[in-house]
Amino acid sequence: MIIKSQSQIKDNENSLYLVSTPIGNLKDITLRAIEILKKSTYILCEDTRVSRILLNRYEIKSRLISNHKFNESKNLNKIIDLLKSGETISLISDAGTPSISDPGAILVNECVRNNIRIIPIPGPSAVAAAVSISGFSEKFIFYGFLPEKKQAIENVLNKISKFNETCVFFVSPKKVNKIIPELKKNFSGRKIVFCREISKIYEEFIRKNIDDLNILNMELKGELTIVISEKKNDKINSQELSESDMNIIRMMINKLTVKEITDIICQTKDISKKEIYNYCLKLKNEN
Structure with missing residues (x-):
C-alpha cells in the first residue's frame, strides 16, 4: 500500500464532502474532518440541535441546513445549485458515516448525475467497531436497519440467515426483544453480540449463544448494533x-x-x- 504524505493530499473546493462524525465520544473525530467542516460554506445535517453540540465543541461556524429523510428530496435542487455555483458543502449525519443507513444517497446520486465531485472523509463506523470486537469472521454482510413490520422483519432475518458470513444489522431498543424468537428460529447454533452505546459512558457488549437467548431485562437506549457469527458449515x-x-x-x-x-x-x-x-x-x- 502506498500512503501519500499530507502535502500530496489536496481537498478540492466546490465538492460535496461526506464527513464521518463521532458515533458517541466527541473525541472520535479526525483532524481532516474538522478542517473540512470549518472550510465548508454549508453543512447539511439531520438534526441541527444534535450537530450543533459537535460543531460548537470544535468552534465550527459554518451555516447549517437541515437535511433529513423527510426533506432531502425537497432540498435537492437547492443544494445542487449551490454546488454548481462554487460553494463548498459538507454532509454529516447525527452519528457515523452519511448515506449508510442515514440520509445522503439521494444527494450522492444527483451529484453523480451532475458530474459533481464527491469526496468521502472517513471516520467512525458502528458497523466496523462492532465487527472488530465480535471475535467473529471478518467477512460480513451488513443489512442496515430492520424494517418496521413484523412480517417484513421475519422475511429479512430468514433471508440473511442463509448467508455463511457474519451478519450485522441495526435494531431499535423497542424492537430488540420482539425479534429474539426469530433469531432463535433462524440462527440456531450461532453466537450473537448486542452492542449498545458504542464509545459512550455506558458502552456495553452482551455476548450470548443464540440458542440460550432470553428476553433482555434492561433499559436499552439508542439503536443497537447486532452482530451474529458466521455459519459453521457441515x-x-x-x-x-x-x-x-x-x-x-x-x-x-x-x-x-x-x-x-x-x-x-x-x-x-x-x-x-x-x-x-x-x-x-x-x-x-x-x-
Whole structure:
C-alpha cells in the first residue's frame, strides 16, 4: 500500500464532502474532518440541535441546513445549485458515516448525475467497531436497519440467515426483544453480540449463544448494533485439499507445526481439520 504524505493530499473546493462524525465520544473525530467542516460554506445535517453540540465543541461556524429523510428530496435542487455555483458543502449525519443507513444517497446520486465531485472523509463506523470486537469472521454482510413490520422483519432475518458470513444489522431498543424468537428460529447454533452505546459512558457488549437467548431485562437506549457469527458449515459440504493446497503444505511442513499449518489453511478454505492433519502426518512419515 502506498500512503501519500499530507502535502500530496489536496481537498478540492466546490465538492460535496461526506464527513464521518463521532458515533458517541466527541473525541472520535479526525483532524481532516474538522478542517473540512470549518472550510465548508454549508453543512447539511439531520438534526441541527444534535450537530450543533459537535460543531460548537470544535468552534465550527459554518451555516447549517437541515437535511433529513423527510426533506432531502425537497432540498435537492437547492443544494445542487449551490454546488454548481462554487460553494463548498459538507454532509454529516447525527452519528457515523452519511448515506449508510442515514440520509445522503439521494444527494450522492444527483451529484453523480451532475458530474459533481464527491469526496468521502472517513471516520467512525458502528458497523466496523462492532465487527472488530465480535471475535467473529471478518467477512460480513451488513443489512442496515430492520424494517418496521413484523412480517417484513421475519422475511429479512430468514433471508440473511442463509448467508455463511457474519451478519450485522441495526435494531431499535423497542424492537430488540420482539425479534429474539426469530433469531432463535433462524440462527440456531450461532453466537450473537448486542452492542449498545458504542464509545459512550455506558458502552456495553452482551455476548450470548443464540440458542440460550432470553428476553433482555434492561433499559436499552439508542439503536443497537447486532452482530451474529458466521455459519459453521457441515463437514459434508467441506472442500477437499486441492493440489495447490498440498503444495503450500509441503512448503510449510518443515517450518511450522501441524496446528499452525491447519490454522493457516482454514483461514481461507472450508477444509476439514482432520483432512489437513492426516496429510501433514503423511508428509512427516515420508520424511
